[in-house]
Amino acid sequence: MKIVTKTLEGIADIQIFPIIGLIIFFSFFVLLIIHVIRISSQDIETFSHLPLDENDHQNESSEPNL
Amino acid sequence: MELQKFTYDNRLARMFMFATILWGLVGMLVGLIIALQLIFPTMITDVAWLSFGRLRPLHTNAVIFAFVGNGMFTGIYYSTPRLLKTPMFSELLGKIHFWGWQLIIIAAAITLPLGFTVGKEYAELEWPIDIAIAAVWVVFGLNLIMTTIKRRTKHIYVAIWFYIATFVTVAVLHIVNSINIPVSFLKSYPVYAGIQDALVQWWYGHNAVAFFLTTPYLGLMYYFVPKAANRPVYSYKLSIIHFWALIFLYIWAGPHHLLYSSLPDWAQALGVVFSVMLIAPSWGGMINGLLTLRGVWDKVRESAVLKMFVVGITAYGMATFEGPLLSLKSVNALSHFTDWTIAHVHIGALGWNGMITFGMLYWLMPRLFNTKLFSEKLANTHFWLATTGMLFFAIPLYFAGFTQSLMWKEFTEEGYLKYPNLIETVVQILPMYYIRAFGGLLYISGVIIMIYNLLKTAKAGQFVATEEDQAPAMDKSLLLKDKGHRKIEGKPVLFTILALVAILIGGIVEFVPMFMVKSNVPAIASVQPYTPLELQGRDIYIREGCYNCHSQMVRPFRSEVERYGDYTKAGETVYDHPFQFGSKRTGPDLARAGVQGSLVNKPNAWHYNHFLDPQKLIPQSIMPPYPWLIRNDLNISNTPKKIRVMQQLGVPYPEGYAEKAIDDLKAQAALIAQDLRNNGIEIDDNKEVIALIAYIQRLGTDIHKSSARASGN
Numbered sequence: 001m002k003i004v005t006k007t008l009e010g011i012a013d014i015q016i017f018p019i020i021g022l023i024i025f026f027s028f029f030v031l032l033i034i035h036v037i038r039i040s041s042q043d044i045e046t047f048s049h050l051p052l053d054e055n056d057h058q059n060e061s062s063e064p065n066l
Numbered sequence: 067m068e069l070q071k072f073t074y075d076n077r078l079a080r081m082f083m084f085a086t087i088l089w090g091l092v093g094m095l096v097g098l099i100i101a102l103q104l105i106f107p108t109m110i111t112d113v114a115w116l117s118f119g120r121l122r123p124l125h126t127n128a129v130i131f132a133f134v135g136n137g138m139f140t141g142i143y144y145s146t147p148r149l150l151k152t153p154m155f156s157e158l159l160g161k162i163h164f165w166g167w168q169l170i171i172i173a174a175a176i177t178l179p180l181g182f183t184v185g186k187e188y189a190e191l192e193w194p195i196d197i198a199i200a201a202v203w204v205v206f207g208l209n210l211i212m213t214t215i216k217r218r219t220k221h222i223y224v225a226i227w228f229y230i231a232t233f234v235t236v237a238v239l240h241i242v243n244s245i246n247i248p249v250s251f252l253k254s255y256p257v258y259a260g261i262q263d264a265l266v267q268w269w270y271g272h273n274a275v276a277f278f279l280t281t282p283y284l285g286l287m288y289y290f291v292p293k294a295a296n297r298p299v300y301s302y303k304l305s306i307i308h309f310w311a312l313i314f315l316y317i318w319a320g321p322h323h324l325l326y327s328s329l330p331d332w333a334q335a336l337g338v339v340f341s342v343m344l345i346a347p348s349w350g351g352m353i354n355g356l357l358t359l360r361g362v363w364d365k366v367r368e369s370a371v372l373k374m375f376v377v378g379i380t381a382y383g384m385a386t387f388e389g390p391l392l393s394l395k396s397v398n399a400l401s402h403f404t405d406w407t408i409a410h411v412h413i414g415a416l417g418w419n420g421m422i423t424f425g426m427l428y429w430l431m432p433r434l435f436n437t438k439l440f441s442e443k444l445a446n447t448h449f450w451l452a453t454t455g456m457l458f459f460a461i462p463l464y465f466a467g468f469t470q471s472l473m474w475k476e477f478t479e480e481g482y483l484k485y486p487n488l489i490e491t492v493v494q495i496l497p498m499y500y501i502r503a504f505g506g507l508l509y510i511s512g513v514i515i516m517i518y519n520l521l522k523t524a525k526a527g528q529f530v531a532t533e534e535d536q537a538p539a540m541d542k543s544l545l546l547k548d549k550g551h552r553k554i555e556g557k558p559v560l561f562t563i564l565a566l567v568a569i570l571i572g573g574i575v576e577f578v579p580m581f582m583v584k585s586n587v588p589a590i591a592s593v594q595p596y597t598p599l600e601l602q603g604r605d606i607y608i609r610e611g612c613y614n615c616h617s618q619m620v621r622p623f624r625s626e627v628e629r630y631g632d633y634t635k636a637g638e639t640v641y642d643h644p645f646q647f648g649s650k651r652t653g654p655d656l657a658r659a660g661v662q663g664s665l666v667n668k669p670n671a672w673h674y675n676h677f678l679d680p681q682k683l684i685p686q687s688i689m690p691p692y693p694w695l696i697r698n699d700l701n702i703s704n705t706p707k708k709i710r711v712m713q714q715l716g717v718p719y720p721e722g723y724a725e726k727a728i729d730d731l732k733a734q735a736a737l738i739a740q741d742l743r744n745n746g747i748e749i750d751d752n753k754e755v756i757a758l759i760a761y762i763q764r765l766g767t768d769i770h771k772s773s774a775r776a777s778g779n
Contacts, residue, residue, distance in 0.1 A: 020575070021318070021571060021572065021575050024571060025314055025315075025571075028310070028314070028568075029307075029310070029311060029314075032306070032307060032310055032551070033307060035551045036303045036306050036307055036551075037303075039303065039552075043221075044302045044303060045298075046221070047221050047223065047224075047302050048292075048298035048299050048302040049298050050149055050219065050221065050223040051145070051148070051149060051223065051225070051288070051289050051292045051293055051298075052292060052293070052296065052297075052298060065293055065294060065295075065296040066294060066365070066369050066371055066372070066429070
């Protein structure tokens with residue numbers, strides 16, 4: 001990592017760029033995970049069934065729709 | 067709540083479906099032709115528009131934008147209305163999109179073989195076509211977003227998120243990378259130069275893979291795999307996390323195509339770090355896709371559709387594991403410029419895009435024509451031909467890649483290159499090229515069987531132009547209660563803007579310092595603009611697609627410096643609009659082709675004879691002959707315009723030089739022609755080959771001028 005930091009130091013204020021990027025990504029990612037964990041499982045069930053037809057809804061163990 | 071009745075129009079999906087099939091076959095056949103040209107270089111001689119350098123861009127563009135492009139639109143126009151419980155916003159916009167896209171493909175199929183190219187991989191199309199692409203893309207995006215706005219479902223299913231991200235990002239990538247200044251109707255120069263052009267191009271190139279070949283197909287996977295398996299996606303929560311992580315991380319990874327190049331180390335490091343991180347969201351998608359099939363694995367044995375999905379998703383997993391691996395500098399040192407890259411991309415194209423498309427077509431055709439698939443047996447035959455074809459294609463190329471790279475790097479005990487003559491390493495891997503072509507043949511045979519099977523299916527049934535459905539209108543008051551991500555999901559325009567922000571951050575962080583901080587491209591005083599003749603020669607180099615086989619980037623390795631000369635510096639490329647680093651070395655690197663003492667430096671007469679008949683000079687050579695360069699007169703009338711455009715781009719030709727350029731061009735051409743005549747070659751001063759020789763003899767020489775001056779020579 002020394003090579004990386006050394007090179008980055010050589011460029012004016014460049015070190016802040018990837019750090020800002022990382023902070024934005026990391027905070028967004030953490031918030032996203034918290035949000036996803038908090039979604040009710042009933043909602044998740046509804047969302048994940050959106051591609052399936054009404055009759056598929058009722059019969060989970062039905063045959064593949066080939 | 068009252069149910070509203072509405073209809074889905076299947077006509078757009080059908081149009082795109084047939085286009086997918088047609089262009090898929092064309093793109094793959096061109097691929098087979100160029101694979102054969104590598105084994106039989108003189109298979110087609112003296113037909114300029116069928117030469118390898120011109121057909122290879124046609125192959126890549128056809129497969130990416132025509133086959134996969136139409137494939138994604140087929141799936142999008144079929145799934146979007148059904149997921150949002152509403153017809154498409156506008157059938158007319160859909161038709162404009164369809165015909166516009168097909169016209170663009172036809173324009174590409176005509177201009178690329180004729181040599182009209184910008185010379186940047188996967189972004190070869192000239193400026194009028196680029197503008198048409200942007201316009202048609204906006205039509206598509208408008209239709210998609212407006213359909214999302216007038217939906218009846220409260221939640222926007224994850225597949226649509228992938229479609230929206232595709233629209234937004236491809237628009238940004240295409241526009242930023244295609245900013246060119248026109249010289250004429252079908253000739254332009256990119257505004258960026260050298261290493262900066264390379265950074266923009268590979269930011270585009272890498273994200274074309276991400277947002278044209280990956281995200282829309284993940285969207286298709288999230289719709290068609292649950293449909294075919296009749297099961298909801300394994301983990302919807304995972305799909306949310308995987309979506310945002312994927313689009314945020316992907317955009318940073320472009321610089322991994324420029325490892326060990328003259329791109330500053332900080333940018334290379336960013337590319338590597340984000341590429342390694344990409345394994346997580348990529349495998350999130352793969353796991354989600356494969357585990358959706360839980361409980362129906364017994365059916366995978368019989369169903370060709372499910373089998374294709376399984377192999378497609380597995381190939382996605384393989385390619386996205388291999389990608390980060392190839393981004394590690396130590397691995398890249400070995401893999402870059404070799405057939406390893408070609409193997410890698412074909413696992414993605416033949417495996418992931420190909421198989422998902424085929425699976426989707428086998429599922430869709432019977433539904434659109436209200437019948438059963440004509441032959442499940444033929445579909446299974448296709449599956450096996452495609453799978454074995456892919457393996458016969460990729461595995462030999464992996465071996466070819468390792469073998470050639472290791473041979474390039476091998477030294478004798480005395481410290482000399484063991485294979486100083488590049489052709490020895492080419493001959494060694496030639497058998498692998500034969501097996502690759504066989505693999506391609508198997509794969510195409512499967513496609514032909516599929517076409518027969520699908521056409522028979524269509525013939526047996528009756529096309530269902532519209533399908534009725536009903537759903538309650540969306541209760542917009544529910545949206546007001548939402549918070550956080552749920553709120554975003556309910557507002558497609560806001561969602562689009564946030565996706566745009568996510569992808570812009572990576573680009574801005576990489577571009578701003580690269581363009582603003584001078585120390586990233588240290589200036590070299592002795593580097594001068596090309597002479598008018600060299601500039602014309604460079605345009606011929608670009609026209610013939612030389613960059614498809616010859617790199618111009620010597621990496622700082624002992625084996626490369628020994629073979630090609632001093633490693634390439636960023637400051638040497640500042641007048642290169644566009645850059646010509648290349649990504650594959652089927653032939654030698656040419657960055658120092660003009661430097662005397664380099665192993666690739668040759669006299670003018672050698673180049674002349676080599677263009678005329680490469681096999682006469684190097685019997686095992688796999689370079690095709692270029693007799694038309696010797697026959698064709700150089701068009702010098704556009705020289706002043708070219709110089710003026712270059713001046714506009716910041717290339718420091720003296721004021722008013724455009725008017726004098728033709729005289730300088732003629733004087734330099736006369737010198738080279740005289741040298742050729744002195745060597746017994748009958749030639750006029752005004753032939754194209756002279757300009758190309760002038761360009762090649764200039765390559766890499768500038769920095770040597772400075773050392774000669776410094777030492778008083």
